[in-house]
Amino acid sequence: MKDNNDMPGHLARRFQQIAVAVFLAEVGEAGFDLTPVQYAALATIKANPGLDQITLAGLIAYDRTTITGVVDRLVQKGLVERRASPRDRRARELEITDEGRRTLRKITPAVESAQAIMLRGLSAKEGEELMRLLRKAIAAGNELSRAPLRDIKA
Amino acid sequence: MKDNNDMPGHLARRFQQIAVAVFLAEVGEAGFDLTPVQYAALATIKANPGLDQITLAGLIAYDRTTITGVVDRLVQKGLVERRASPRDRRARELEITDEGRRTLRKITPAVESAQAIMLRGLSAKEGEELMRLLRKAIAAGNELSRAPLRDIKA
DNA sequence: TACTGATAGTCAGTATACTGATTAATATTG
DNA sequence: CAATATTAATCAGTATACTGACTATCAGTA
Numbered sequence A, B: 001m002k003d004n005n006d007m008p009g010h011l012a013r014r015f016q017q018i019a020v021a022v023f024l025a026e027v028g029e030a031g032f033d034l035t036p037v038q039y040a041a042l043a044t045i046k047a048n049p050g051l052d053q054i055t056l057a058g059l060i061a062y063d064r065t066t067i068t069g070v071v072d073r074l075v076q077k078g079l080v081e082r083r084a085s086p087r088d089r090r091a092r093e094l095e096i097t098d099e100g101r102r103t104l105r106k107i108t109p110a111v112e113s114a115q116a117i118m119l120r121g122l123s124a125k126e127g128e129e130l131m132r133l134l135r136k137a138i139a140a141g142n143e144l145s146r147a148p149l150r151d152i153k154a
Numbered sequence C: 001t002a003c004t005g006a007t008a009g010t011c012a013g014t015a016t017a018c019t020g021a022t023t024a025a026t027a028t029t030g
Numbered sequence D: 001c002a003a004t005a006t007t008a009a010t011c012a013g014t015a016t017a018c019t020g021a022c023t024a025t026c027a028g029t030a
Helices: A008-029 A036-047 A053-060 A064-076 A098-117 A124-144 B008-029 B036-047 B053-060 B064-076 B098-117 B124-144
Strands: A080-084 A092-096 B080-084 B092-096
Touching (some): A008 A036, A008 A098, A008 B008, A008 B036, A008 B124, A036 A053, A036 A064, A036 A098, A036 B008, A053 A064, A053 A092, A064 A080, A092 A098, A098 B008, A124 B124, B008 B036, B008 B098, B036 B053, B036 B080, B036 B092, B053 B092, B092 B098
Antiparallel strands (some): A080 A092, B080 B092
């Protein structure tokens, strides 16, 4: 009888569960109220000023229907501005605000410490190897989810 | 600047996302409508007849507030029976039904093939190593989430 | 036994994630 | 250029996950 511990799917779920908990704990202790998903979106908006929501979704592999709510909350917190694109009236352009920039800067130590904590059972070498294997498995499975990772359209 | 691909948290999320998509696709193709979470719960109920919801939650590391809904849906699908415990009037005992047993049996090939597909980018050795590292990281972080893995109380 | 604390389960509320549909606008093509 | 297809975004609906509160019950102790 196959145990849960032999199921990569179960291990994936469990590791993610811990990763989220650690992230929220570290960030919360630093005095911020930002989820992992919101953080990734905010950082990506900062790195790609003026991008639209579909591009944002592709860069972090979120579903397009999920991104709407995530951006809603970032806007509501005053960290991001959303405005109609002048080039394509279907699209919304996203821009980080000064407040968003400030938050991102101040939150970084907590985010980094969270990444360390979630690997605390592993040696540095093992942590690297885990990330390598995850990247490899993810690359092979990229097209299997509804929200694959996408490059910026040239 | 740290990339998403260097963040174990992001990789965890992405791998889990693919794992769920693959599971649902395989199981759906086999003609069943069962989520990974429901599958794990069902298998655990079968292996531990008469267990209560808190014990079930501990065995698969689900939050106790999540398990309520999961069991609701299993009961509604006729796969599980929930009844008051005679020993403890707070608790509910869970039992798999014949229909649940049948479903579990018929769904197994799809579940196994899903586990293989989500590792298809890795060699057998790499897949084993990924699972080992995940298990190790999870063990070290077990207490960090609200829903840690728990043994059955002796 | 009465009091205190712990436990099983649920509920309301919020956030991710998806399916599938819809609207509005843009792109493509006959 | 008119018909068609595609695309950006949103919406309604469902399923995990969690926080924090609450009820009912049980267990331990003064």
